[in-house]
Amino acid sequence: MWVPVLQIVNMEDDAPVIYGLEFQARALTAQVAESEVIRFLVGTQSLKNENQVHLLEFDDDNNILNKTVFLHKDGEIWHISSSPANKSILTTCYNKIIDSKISTCAALWRIPSDADPSDQDQEIQDDSSAYARPLEVLCRLDNSDIGNFISVLWEPQGDGSKVLSVSDGHLTQWDIEASGSEAKVSSSAALESKGHPKFSAGRWNPHHNNTQAATANDTTIRGWDLRTMKQCYTIENAHGQLVRDLDFNPNKQYYLASCGDDCKVKFWDVRNTELPVLTLTDHSHWVWSVRYNQFHDQLVLSSSSDSRVILTNAASISSEPFGHLDEEDDDSEKEDEAETKPKEPIKDGLIANYEEHEDSVYAAEWSTVDPWLFASLSYDGRLVINRVPKAEKYKILL
């Protein structure tokens, strides 16, 4: 099991850091509001045991992961996301079984305030599971009308007052009170089409003042205008089979990445939905997640049930196809990058194939703090923290 780690050590790159959870897990997110420390949140999935949310802090200097475990008593976690404004607030989607019926609910949680990992390090490491404190419920989202939740999405770079929920047949926008104690439906749209279509994924578009989102159901990708809750574009048959995940290019407003059961990752220009602008076929089984690097949008991370995480360079369709150019819609976060000038265009293609996982990898997320670091989570509860290979990093920076 540890052999791959040794191999990586030999290759001059930093060794991946592997962390094992006791339970199976699917839900992973970076702690978005945190801007100093590299932190990830993982939600476990266990039917029989009490589920947990692990707050993992990565110590870059010592290559050590510090964990804090919180109890999530309501059920197994299928999706987790953290507030962009308040680092102690997060949402989960979890399964609840009532009268032998499964329903997936969603709730806003607060991490107990005194559970600052830096203070608690020692105790937690001594006895992690015993010293787990429960998360505090802020409010629960009402799913009585809209069906099972698939995911809850925070407004990108927002003030934490708006979330978007994707549930079986509905896309719903919620307003959250400043205290977080109440969430109200502000607008909602139903997915209407033949049969009983169900959403499989959704993503909030960080451009256009956060007024757009995209969802996937079966093989179709739909774009939504959140002001009117109407569809603004559709990509029919985007994938040969079910679409599993979506992500928007953080720097190019019309570019969208999608992945699905046909083992492909596709990139779309939503202004022309006839053909994808780029298709990657590196995976050999369903691709479960695709993520743009928030700082360098040529880096795309995809994870698949072939137990691989693949880092791809999609420079030709990135905001810097010919190396670094100043973009008009520069994010504030790109400032540090502004001095760097890559000299020659970087070619598209696979950068690295990370094979530390033994089971299907259902989630991979970039750190919101370190642009070269990401975490991936496989079903067997193994979390791996990896870095972009140094060679590639220098190619982009220099």
Place this chain on the structure above:
Amino acid sequence: MAAPSRDDMDSEQRRRRKHGMLKMYYGLDDEAGKEATTDPIDIDGAHFDPDVYLARLMREKRLTELVDREVDMVKQIRSLDSDMQTLVYENYNKFISATDTIRKMKTDFKKMEEEMDRLATNMDAITDFSAKISGTLQDRREQITKLSSVHMLLKKLQFLFELPARLKKCIEMKAYSQAVRYYVKARAVLLQYQHMTSFHGIQQDCNEIVNDLRMILREQFSNRESSAKQLAESVDLLLQLKEPPDELCDEFLSHAKEKLDEDLAEIASQVDPALVGTQQPDSTAAMEGTDETRPAEKLMRNIPMDILEFIDSSCNSFLSNISLLIASYKELFVDRQATDSQEQEKLVEVAHAKLAEFVNSRMQQYFTHVDERIKTEKSTVDNSLLVRALDRFYRRLLATDRLVPQLKIIERASAIIAQCGHERALFYFDGLKRHFSECMTDIRQTLCAPRIAGKKDKPDMVDLLNTTTTSVVEQLKVILTNLKAFIASDITFSQTPYFRGPFCQDDVREGLLVAFFRHMYSASRDLCDGVGEKGSTTAPALILVLSRLLLDFESTTISQLLVLTDELFPIDNRRSLTQTSVLCAEAQSAAQTLLNHYVKVQGLQISQMLRKSVETRDWLNTIEPRTVRAVMKRVVEDITTIDSQVGALYEEGIRKAHSSDSSRRALSYSVSKQQQQRMQRSYASSSNFDTSLMSNIQKLFSERIEIFSSVEFSKVSILTGIVKISLKTFLECIRLRTFGRYGLQQIQVDTHYLNLYLWRFVSDEKLVHFLLDEVVGSALHRCLDAVLMETSIVEVICDRG
């Protein structure tokens, strides 16, 4: 025989010496004698000095030698004396007669002397007389000479005075050459004496007449009806009349141009009948009434000639005309004998330049028309006519080219022919492409048909493969044979290196054959890319057949066809050719892509079925399993169908060793038993700590399974690929659901069923066991009330199913 001859030679020599001595005596010595006589000690020489000789002897020789010498001398003298005696004796009579003759001569000479004296006196008298006569005749002779010169002059003058009349008469009699000759004779004189009024008058008259003559000649020259000979004559005369030659050249050419343009128009009308339609009104208007056969001709024109006829007629009309023109032009302007060589050179230069320009422009037009005409031949399938036409075209041009080699007509003609060859190759290439896509359509249709017709699936696949291969190969062979016509040995242009090389290599081998192979690969690959994009409907079986087809190509067909091509179209320079091995490698990789795609498509189809079946069911609230779910049976059926499909085309492949069929069920049972035990154990131990530990540990020791790895060209490998994809999907779907007790049991039944039937398809049955274990394991994890069914019951249910 040698002895007498030597004697002869000796006697001969002796005689000669004697003769020489006699000659010497009489002073008749020849050159050799002269040379020999300068030595005073030479005893036989004329300048022999006995004192010197004796002194020398005394001085140089010894006594004995002297005595010997004396004896020798005496002997010699004796022999000489006797020789002399015989000589005298022999010639005695001659001496006597000679004396007689001499005596007679003396008397005769006396008589002669007298007569000679008389002759001398007579001669003197004659001389006196003649001197006297010439003295008297002197004056008369001068007068006569004068008179005769005056007569000559008068004759000339008369000629001059008569010249206008004569010229007129000549012109009336149409003896133009005579007239010109007269005029040319008189021209210089007239020019010289033009200051004298009378001559001036004559000159003017002459000039007028000659101008008329010129006019007439020009008329004749410009008359299109006049024959070549007439033309030549008039040009010749005009040149003699010092008409500017370049003007004449121009005029000559412009007349010729009219004729050639007619030919060209005719040719053009053949090329493009529509064009004629627009031109027709003017020409008919001009010719109205004159030509009664016009409608018939028109009708004729509307029937398009075939290419050979076209080339023939164009050659006959245009090319022969232009050849004639060039020949006569050269004769007239270039090969003329002119007095002034400098002038001649200049003329030749100008004439050449004009001819070149003219012929160039005409030929250009002609080539354009021919080119167009040939291009319209694209659609015909048969080559022989075209090739024959081209050959004729080439040969005729070869002849024309010889007339004006500097124009490089033949190069352009070759270019046209090469272009034509290239286009034929392209045309055939297009045809091949079409044929290939038709083949694919055929396969597709036959694949659809038998499902309705009957169950003859198995032989169909092989038949399909064979018919497709044969039809493609046959088509290629037919095309190659067709193209072979271009380089047949009796075709003139085919022998030229600048046609043959590029045609064989670039057009046929690379442009047709290699390009076609590449087209096959890319077309096949396109099929793969097309699927999954927009729900394309490429039948997986088609992909399977194609992959086998490409594999067959790789193993035999490509090299066979290349060898055939190389035989038919020998190529000298083999360096820049695409290697067979490269093509084969490409074929194999294309076949691999297709096969991978086939596996993917089939795998995904079964996956889809499994996914839908898992997703649509409420596993939490399901009833106790009584049967295997229909979808599982369907999966097994489908895989069996695929198996037979693939089996028809691909070899079995290597399996990992497994037990014989008879023990199969028992084994699978025991495996499932172990598996169950393991599950129960893991379930039992999972109450508090890591539930996935067991499976993790197991994974640690089992090989990592590549869900989709590249398949080999064997049935087992293909089927293994499909089964892997299907089962992995099953597993993923299970993980997304939550199960109740009966849901779990249903999965247990289903997996057992699959275990019973799927092992036979795959290379390593452990793989199936492992994946199914994973499925049940995952279901166990996802189960709220995990109670497994009794294995015996599971078996019973499966048996019933």
